[in-house]
Amino acid sequence: MSIFSINDNSNYGSILSQSKANKESKENSKISFANAFLKQNASKLNEIQSANSQTLARSEALNSTNTTNTSNNTNFSISSKTSSPNYDISSEFKNSIYTLKYKQVDLSTDTAYGYSVDKDGYMGSDFNKAAGLPEDFKIHKSTLDEIKKAAENDPVVSSTKEYLGVSEYYTNIDMAETIKQYYNLFSNALGQSFPNDKTSFSEADINSMPKGYAINGIKSMDFNDPSNRMNITHLRDFSNSSITNIYQTPEQMKEAESLYIQSGSLIDGINGHSFGLSLEEIKNVSKGEDWQFNPDMSVYPQNEDGSYSKEALFMSFLKSYGSGQPVESSETTLNPKVEAYNRAMAKESFNGDSIALNDIMTGKVDFASLLKGYAQDGWLDADIYAMEKGVAWQNTSIGYGGAWFDNQFNQAKANGWKASNQSIDSYVNSIMDRLNNLLGQTRV
Template sequence: MLSGIGGFSGVAKNFQLNEKHSIESKIIYKNEISQPDTVEHKFNEVLGYKVDEDGYFTSEFNEAAGIPKDYKIHSDTLKSLVNVNTNSGILKADFKNIDIAKTVGNAYKILSQVVGEDVLNSKESFNKEDLAKFPQGYEYDNKTLKVLKLHSKISDYMGADSSFQRNERTSITTTFYNSSTIGYYSEHKSLKPSTDILNSNSGGKEDINSGMYFDTTKDKYTGKDGNITKGGLLVGILNKNSHAIEGATTYHGKINGLDKNISSQEYQAKIKAFTDLHGHKYDKYSQSLVDSLPQDLKDFVDFARSLKFVGEINVSDDGKESKSLFEIMQEDMKEAQKRLEKLTRQEKRTQKMLDKNRKYDKEIEQNTRKNLEELEAMMKFNAKSVDIKA
């Protein structure tokens, strides 16, 4: 989902080939499975929580997340989610670390509002027919995750999405991954409700270079009958809504509006005030200055220095910086907003054209049916005339 606040991600994409040369602040991927100290321990631990012999988190985790005990989450799923969102490099990683209990709790908060607890409590797993009956999209508050509006059908969602005014406060998304919405306007696809909810643009597998696609471990939530467990529904929410992920954000995560404590605009204003005071020669900042900064500004300085290292900040022939990082960021975001507005206008025009064509096709169908009926009546009349003459 393209958004103005996420426009700066375009800058990061330009540096993917240079990342191995940049100064990266890699977060150690700790919290792997730790073996018990003694044989008395019944459970292993993953990401700080106990797991059973099959790798599913125990009721201890469910209690910490604030979710019912019958929602089973597999540790491999969250290991992949953490890995993709924290270890994809300084130019793409949105988080330094992730609170997996709060994250899964956020997913349940969304799911229970969209689907309803009565429906969720009505059975242990859900088939494709059940999933197709779920609301297909929703609008929500980015920070509180309060669902503001539901869209029952996927066509309703697409109509709302085409005119939705994206901002830092609210977003719109499909409830689960839905491949039929991809290329709907350009390829004239038929819209279908979400049923393959643990799939993704990476086939449901981990793509660490994307900084977003984790391994949904579909087999851990799919029964022999093909039904999806309740835990799978939560993973389906996380698979589509990055605002549900909660933890300590990086510079990139704050710019993308994923921090629950500061908005992207507030963060940008804070950076501008800082650079107006101290200048844009980030590599010339004294260590004492950097050490005195709050963590969010330290993150900015680290990010800015890494860009300078790979030559992304333009320097003129006389050695002076021609554009600051903030100016580059602002220009990129404005350009992304223009592209978004242009795309929205194109989608609206395409939708009107499709609606007009559908109306025209319907008229042709009605006229054809009418002509066939008249022809059939004429043939019957002629047949009667022949019988009379005979």
């Protein structure tokens, strides 16, 4: 006789009976729960279904053919079980769960990021209202997806996620507030050249625009203020920022950059930003590394006359200035492990020195005295030495002449060179003259 034979048929039958009874009990328990759920939520389901005459939610859920019984659309009961290995309950119950979870706002549209999306994939009027956009301004859902992608794949963010062993940096991104803050800044810049109601821009329009803009009023990390949430999120707040200076020429842009460097990087907000509002940038807005913000521009096509829409210019702005990164908002939240890590790092951080350009222009800060003190402490020695030797500043990558100048300066320091009071005064006066001249030409 085989060792696998079963001699005690009565015991075997008992085991089968018990197993069958257990299974039926489990199924009946699920059905009881389903009936209780449907009864409890009947009024809510009827409210949703009445707004959905074509039963869109039900057909989107499972399109099941399982039989169900309903009575007066208020008392639901389960009369048959599905063959699903995961849900031994009716499709009516599953449809109802789907309806309650996903279809409570507007059954005629899809949703994304908490807002409606139309049949072509553009965000609905509720999003435009929350983001402060004109009613006819069209933002495609794919753009918001791209913002999320860029935010999660930023190199610093990626390194942090890898270090902490987490898959997501953000648990939520406030897309409406992000678009709102960027759009207000974009509209401010565009309004310096065109009427606010202009919606299409020819190549001639774009080529006529300034080469750059200076921004003030940006809030960001401030480690002198432990309550500053941006010390943890590492995001920026543009809600009170504005254009303070317009650089019409490349020479003005270069002078602003030079003054920033030669003042010891003390002037916060003097650097110019193109905002992506150049023809070359607009034409290449979809190009970039995989992790970068590369919006799909097929959803913002050129007009028949070859002009560009306002939306297309905004995409270029987002890529150039915001890099698709979220802005500070209480609704933008971090992974708890990331937040704990950033909070610990904030306690070990400190601020660098910088003065807002607007505070210099309004006289709130005596920048000449501040700059002189900075020079007396030795922070501007290389700049003063370059002035004495007639070496011109070139750009941020070369500085005053690269390795050659560094060798000359370091050798002079080793031989006892030190900036004299006369040289310091001359240098500070030169910077202030150039700064006042630039601000006089470019101030809004």
